[in-house]
Amino acid sequence: MYNDKNSQKIVDIIQNYARKHSLWVLAYGTGCGAIEIAPTMTSRYDAERLGIRGAATPRQADVLLITGYLTVKTVKRVVRVYEQMQDPKYVIGFGSCTINGGMYYDSYNTINLLDRYLPVDVYINGCMPRPEAVIQGFVKLQELISQGKANGAAKYKENLEWYKANQKKIAPKWFERAPEYNW
Amino acid sequence: MKEIKQQMIDRILKAFPDAKNTDYDGNRLDIAIKKESVPALLMHAKEEMGFRHLSHIAYIDWIEQGEFEIVYILWSPSDKLKLFIRTRIDRENPVMDNIDMIWRQANTYQREMREMLGIEFPGMVAPDEFILEDWDDIPPFRKDFNTLEYVNRTFWHRPGREDAQDVRETITKRSGEEIPDFAKKYSR
Numbered sequence: 327m328y329n330d331k332n333s334q335k336i337v338d339i340i341q342n343y344a345r346k347h348s349l350w351v352l353a354y355g356t357g358c359g360a361i362e363i364a365p366t367m368t369s370r371y372d373a374e375r376l377g378i379r380g381a382a383t384p385r386q387a388d389v390l391l392i393t394g395y396l397t398v399k400t401v402k403r404v405v406r407v408y409e410q411m412q413d414p415k416y417v418i419g420f421g422s423c424t425i426n427g428g429m430y431y432d433s434y435n436t437i438n439l440l441d442r443y444l445p446v447d448v449y450i451n452g453c454m455p456r457p458e459a460v461i462q463g464f465v466k467l468q469e470l471i472s473q474g475k476a477n478g479a480a481k482y483k484e485n486l487e488w489y490k491a492n493q494k495k496i497a498p499k500w501f502e503r504a505p506e507y508n509w
Numbered sequence: 510m511k512e513i514k515q516q517m518i519d520r521i522l523k524a525f526p527d528a529k530n531t532d533y534d535g536n537r538l539d540i541a542i543k544k545e546s547v548p549a550l551l552m553h554a555k556e557e558m559g560f561r562h563l564s565h566i567a568y569i570d571w572i573e574q575g576e577f578e579i580v581y582i583l584w585s586p587s588d589k590l591k592l593f594i595r596t597r598i599d600r601e602n603p604v605m606d607n608i609d610m611i612w613r614q615a616n617t618y619q620r621e622m623r624e625m626l627g628i629e630f631p632g633m634v635a636p637d638e639f640i641l642e643d644w645d646d647i648p649p650f651r652k653d654f655n656t657l658e659y660v661n662r663t664f665w666h667r668p669g670r671e672d673a674q675d676v677r678e679t680i681t682k683r684s685g686e687e688i689p690d691f692a693k694k695y696s697r
Contacts, residue, residue: 399642426667432657434649435641438664496663497643 334474345388345414346468347377352387352411356404357394359421359454366457378464384410389467395423395436401443402500405493408444409507415479418463419449428453442492445478513588514538517558525550541595548606550594551581555611559585560592566618568626572652575600577626603628625650
């Protein structure tokens, strides 16, 4: 993304300007955090004025919002969904459960660190984060995009083996059968 | 209601002499019985006494006694009475009778028990995996399953919890209230 003078190319600036103003969020809630998405999207906080709106399928979406804790069973589906999304794609970790496990840190069935399994661009702290915090997180993501720093997807491609090894550690049989991520 | 309740208890005790009744207030009947008589008692309660609805099957791990306890909770819509049927099975060799031909929904509860406690139900037809997938440890709801040790082995911890302050102590310092004795064991 950066040239030798450590600044963005003009084409990238234009591209990022367009990308940051149309963040389509996959309508997929994993934990209790999905309850905060409804007020964020509807008229009270109205996230659509920032270009943030829902998308029905992974292939149409740009942002994967991990709302809350992830059980081992959900991680499998989330990884599958993430790999189906097309570039540009970003991940937002929502709530303290994605950061360090939150109140489920000693549960046998929920993962603690989301960034061992998926590349996370922005974390939103809180249990629960209010809609203001959610919007703040999206604004931060827009900032990172316009600076060309939201490159989680590139990180995932580069360190694919490390991510895959971590995923296989929690669910070996499932991820052995899973299709290859090679596009 | 008291008369109906007493009648019900008498009928059960007459039909099943080994059953033991525990007295509870309100609309709750509580019967403990040995595990061989459970399907017969359930069938009797459903067909003869009007307990048509199976509300829940609860399970308890009594690790000190080396037993699992299974509690069948029935509901009688006509008499508005709850019937708790308790039975204990051996912890080392946990086998229980399959009752999903009496209530079809018992199949789901039995699958959960099979997965979370490792109780076998001979003759039950159900897929192997229910909630846990790729599980290769002892069943997680057994008391001797060490959750934190499993988490340390399987997942990662982010540093920062070590010096976490107890919220309760901060609040007591600020407000001058004492922590009650029963709550002290939960303090860090």
